[in-house]
């Protein structure tokens with residue numbers, strides 16, 4: 001059972017605060033606790049602060065947090081237990097937060113002990129403390145952001161109560177048997193996907209016990225930049241075996257995008273990429289929103305970086321190449337969050353050109 005922990009990001013610039021928040025939302029399943037964020041100096045379990053400000057930091061503010069994470073931007077030795085260097089990334093954040101969860105003996109916060117009405121009042125009063133003249137130049141900029149932060153905080157809470165789910169997009173996964181389509185959909189949906197796997201009785205049985213004969217399906221939500229789960233994605237997995245390729249047609253026709261899973265444990269993986277790209281172009285006429293995800297990459301005998309470069313130069317129509325482990329929820333969530341905006345903007349541009357066309361027709365008519 002995860003415990004709710006409050007992290008104040010008031011001591012770092014908004015860019016790093018957003019990074020911390022986004023990464024924590026994306027990798028929720030790999031974190032030992034549930035991290036909630038405050039943009040101001042409120043009573044919290046953890047406060048993140050840039051090393052520049054440490055010496056100037058007000059004692060009262062320092063005492064509001066039980067644990068400090070210092071962003072060591074100067075890379076000089078610092079006398080602090082929890083330090084993190086720039087640039088922030090998922091692995092560093094996960095590592096330090098899980099260490100803190102394991103090692104720290106937190107005492108309950110007043111905020112979390114009291115009744116909900118009092119909690120709201122405490123939040124209000126905490127947010128009403130002005131961060132004026134806060135730590136020099138950057139601090140003043142932060143103070144200017146205060147009003148915006150407060151508005152964002154209120155809008156986040158409102159959206160959490162009544163989330164405004166954006167229109168769903170449909171993504172279809174293609175790839176050879178065993179490339180990880182079913183596994184990826186199960187990981188993305190925390191095991192809640194519907195699948196049509198049966199015991200493999202043909203050549204696939206040499207590789208694995210089960211194979212998909214119909215469609216895998218899951219509706220999932222991924223978080224936006226501020227952590228609200230409002231991006232809806234419908235994922236469809238197809239059977240890898242070519243004898244079931246009529247299903248690729250059925251689900252592919254209405255897809256907004258495709259992810260080709262390329263199993264790097266197979267010989268000549270590029271031939272599969274060519275095969276699926278050709279299918280999408282010739283059979284479906286849909287080769288514009290196609291992404292590639294490399295799986296089983298630990299078994300690839302050559303240099304992975306040059307292989308990825310080679311894909312990017314040979315398959316220029318691909319919208320992106322990613323390395324994932326289909327068994328890891330975070331890998332799939334980060335991949336989907338990354339491709340989501342591209343797919344949405346493409347979808348919008350198609351809608352706009354369709355509207356233009358129908359307007360033209362109306363005018364001509």
Ligand SMILES: Nc1nc2c(ncn2[C@@H]2O[C@H](COP(=O)(O)OP(=O)(O)OP(=O)(O)O)[C@@H](O)[C@H]2O)c(=O)[nH]1
Pocket residue numbers: 175176177178179180181182183184204208210211212213237238239240241295296297298324325326327
């Ligand atoms: N070592 C390793 N195993 C992986 C990776 N990704 C997936 N797997 C495993 O590979 C197997 C993939 O099986 P499925 O997800 O059923 O493959 P599929 O693409 O749905 O196959 P079909 O339905 O037969 O087309 C599972 O046993 C996964 O645990 C990876 O990156 N590395």
Ligand SMILES: [Mg+2]
Pocket residue numbers: 181182183197211212216237238239240
């Ligand atoms: Mg499958």
